[in-house]
Amino acid sequence: MEPTPTEGEAEAQTEQVQPPEEEPLKVILKHGQELEEEQEELAEHQPLEQEDLNFERFKRRPLPQRTLHQKIDDLKTYLWNAETKEFMGRSGKSWSLILLFYAALYAFLAAMFGGCVFCLMWSISPYHPTYNDRVMPPGMTMAPHLEGHDIHFNASERKSWKKYARSMEEHLRPYNDGAQDRKNIRCTQDGKYFMQDDLREDEERKACQFKRSWLGECSGMQDPHYGYSQGKPCILLRMNRILGYLPGEGKPINVTCEVKKGPPEALGQLQFFPKSIFDLKYYPYYGKLRHVNYSSPVVAVRFGSVQYDTPLQIQCKLNGKGIINDSPTDRYLGSVTFSLVVGA
Template structure:
């Protein structure tokens, strides 16, 4: 029967495998064998690197950094609101400043880009009711229409820096997601409505919209971040002035117009946004 090998014999065999002085081999290979296998892998990975670089070059050569190549299956725009909060739930006490300060500060920061001075300096006055179509090459910088903060009136934060939160009459700002080349409404302005999702409609009371309850066509189309550098999305401010107090109210705001989807079963941000309010 074969005798069991000792640990010393195992160690000796392993040492000889690492370096065999008789055959002058390292890890079971001599110098020629190591040179051949290293050359093989060098050529293999050089070939793979070249193929990868060629594919990337071909891809970059066929797409534009300014306009998406394929836009046939792009969904209509979704909507978002500000101030942005986790869970889209606004709960505050109008008499306790610390419960709503974060909301007002968020809106102030968001609207900095819409300050009248910045808009007048960087953007142009456009004709309402029609698309702002700009000809030229894709890489040429495009002009943007002014959307001045003062247009939001009671919800601009200029006269009332608290945006109505200190009075229990909060302002929520609605904006549509940007889609390159999208002509909103197919010639008809996209309107905005807000109502109770389920329950007594009187709980929400009267709702004010600033500057109007629709997105004007002159802010479309959007030409992309690289060329439309000063573009600021149009906004609709929603002023809730008669919301019932001490009640959880679920509000749904929708956009309506041609090519707009606002009743998708699984995407609750496509053409609509749902949020809750509890004002004490």
């Protein structure tokens, strides 16, 4: 038989058995942590309180209204801060650097622009275009030209035709005989070009005279009303200037007028002054810098027997070599069209 332990031995065995009892404490702690984690997860899924849904508290609170005196003081401080010695928020050094920068910038831009203009003016001639290989044939203009190419008047009503007579007078004033005698020379080489290419490029070219008196009954010297008071109106036709252009290829350019819409017999007889041609002696044109006193030749047309109260659409055309007068896109190229209604 085994001996029974004594009381002392029993206590010692009891003390030796106590340490394994700590394991349940660890299990409890671990279980407690799991409980806390579960509580946190539950808290995350809990619905928000009403205070949490109140977003008004996150809005920016309005600033208190400032008085006019405070605003004026702030403006004064912004313009000049006596404490920091700053003008409009910048010190004197800062303003100096800014002004220096912009002065250098704009000086550079001005120099670059001036250099570009200088190179451009240096590369082109002021007397003739560098490229003129696409110059179109000349167009034609007419006078009087008031708010379109419409001439409507009654011969017995001075108010209805006075504006046309005034326009004719303005167009013919540079052709006064006295002015032509002073400025231009009398040319005798009819039917030939007046070439002056042998002169220096910058030398002034002479121009042939074209006197107002050559227009006869349409000159305004015999009849200051240009036939409008008699129901026999006059118009002026002029070919556009083109620098260096030689019209007709050696032959004069002829002018004709015909009815485009309306009865042809209503047009009656036409008179042309001084002739129905543009003489070659007025060409070529050398530009306004060299042909200072140049006067473009004109052809005056007088409708001496036009039928009263008959609307007519009349077309006057240039005819000659190298002339285009039937362009579908440009009605002023080599021709001009106008309406004429003469009342009694």
